[in-house]
Amino acid sequence: MLQFHYFGHACFLLDDGKYKVLVDPYFTGNPVATAEPEAIECDYILLSHAHQDHLGDAPAIAKRTGAVVIGVPEVLQLCVQQEGGIQVHGMNLGGSQQLPFGKIRMTLALHSSGVPGGIACGYVIQMGGINVYFAGDTALFGDMKLIGHKDPLDYALLPIGDNYTMGLEDAAVAAQWLNVRHVIPIHYNTWPVISQEVERYKELTETMSRAEVHIVKPGEVLELVK
Ligand code: NI
Ligand code: MN
Numbered sequence: 400m401l402q403f404h405y406f407g408h409a410c411f412l413l414d415d416g417k418y419k420v421l422v423d424p425y426f427t428g429n430p431v432a433t434a435e436p437e438a439i440e441c442d443y444i445l446l447s448h449a450h451q452d453h454l455g456d457a458p459a460i461a462k463r464t465g466a467v468v469i470g471v472p473e474v475l476q477l478c479v480q481q482e483g484g485i486q487v488h489g490m491n492l493g494g495s496q497q498l499p500f501g502k503i504r505m506t507l508a509l510h511s512s513g514v515p516g517g518i519a520c521g522y523v524i525q526m527g528g529i530n531v532y533f534a535g536d537t538a539l540f541g542d543m544k545l546i547g548h549k550d551p552l553d554y555a556l557l558p559i560g561d562n563y564t565m566g567l568e569d570a571a572v573a574a575q576w577l578n579v580r581h582v583i584p585i586h587y588n589t590w591p592v593i594s595q596e597v598e599r600y601k602e603l604t605e606t607m608s609r610a611e612v613h614i615v616k617p618g619e620v621l622e623l624v625k
Contacts, residue, residue, distance in 0.1 A: 400622070401527035407431035407617030408452060408589045409536070409558065415527040418442045418500035421466065422522075422533055425455035431589050433618035436460055443498065445522055446470035447535030449477050449513030452589070458482035469503070473517035492520060501526035506546055508537035510564070521546075529553045529623050532577065536586065539569035543576045552579040554623055555610070558586030559600050560593030567600045575608035582610045583621070 404412040408431060409423045421441035426432045429452070436456040444457050444466050454474065458481040461468045467486040468478055475487040490496060495504040502525040510519035521535040523546065532546060532555045546552070555577050558564035564586055565573060574582045582604060587595040601612040615621050 401529050401531075403531075403554075403583065403615065403621045403623055405583075405585075405615045405617055405619055405621070406434050409447070409533075409556075409586045410455070411556070411585070412439070412441060413524065413526055413531065415500060418526075420445060420500060420524065420526065421460065423447055423453040423455065423535075424457050424460055425452045427456050429455070429589065431617045437463070440464060441466045443500065444468045445503070445524070445533070446474050446478075447508065447521060447533070448510060448519035449474045449517055450511075450536070451513075453536065454478070454513070458485060461485040461487075471505075471512070471517050471520060473512065473514045477514050492518065504550070506532070506534075507540070507542065508535040509540045510536040510538065523550055523552070525550060527623070529625055531556065531623070532579065534558060534573070536564045539565050539573055541576075543573055547577045547579060552577055553625060554581045554583060555579040556583050556585050559584040559595055559597070560587035560589070561595065562592050564593075567595060567603060570600065571604040571607050574604045574610040574612075579608075579610050581623075582608075582612045583615055584612065 419441040426436040462482040472489040504523040506521040508519040559570040
């Protein structure tokens with residue numbers, strides 16, 4: 400069993416009933432956030448890059464909960480500067496790690512990192528018997544064809560907002576190249592500059608790929624299925 404709790408933008412939590420993995424915890428200042436950062440419990444926090452709409456409340460939540468923050472070293476260094484005494488685990492592109500909740504692999508993303516020397520990333524998260532690909536902030540890139548090759552993907556969380564990341568058309572191509580079974584669009588409608596007609600994305604993607612698109616609203620929980 401694996402639950403996807405969506406808090407808006409690129410912020411979500413995966414819960415297998417035993418472990419909670421929080422991703423890109425942008426609560427403070429997030430106009431669509433549906434929870435207070437003080438109310439979040441988690442064991443691990445995964446970060447895709449250091450832009451404030453992704454790194455967000457990670458240092459404060461890690462400090463309060465004792466959660467281990469995972470990211471590239473440059474991003475983690477920024478977290479430690481904000482909150483001393485937090486637990487971090489550095490990784491880099493292409494690396495995998497077995498953790499108590501499952502296995503994660505850090506994947507490349509085509510985006511700026513928000514910190515000198517850093518690099519933006521995505522993750523393949525194997526948890527509760529389900530393979531979830533979180534693309535992070537990214538442009539469409541050809542190597543997406545390889546991401547699902549190693550671990551066939553059940554779910555992909557793809558940015559569709561355009562302007563800063565892929566837009567509708569490119570994110571539909573991404574679903575096709577990833578050969579994924581389910582897609583959850585994220586990183587849209589947070590601000591006017593990334594407003595999108597998500598129904599159009601669903602129609603386009605389901606025409607172009609084998610993926611079923613699940614539109615999850617901020618505050619909603621989706622039970623992920625194999
Ligand atoms: Ni960004
Ligand atoms: Mn972003």
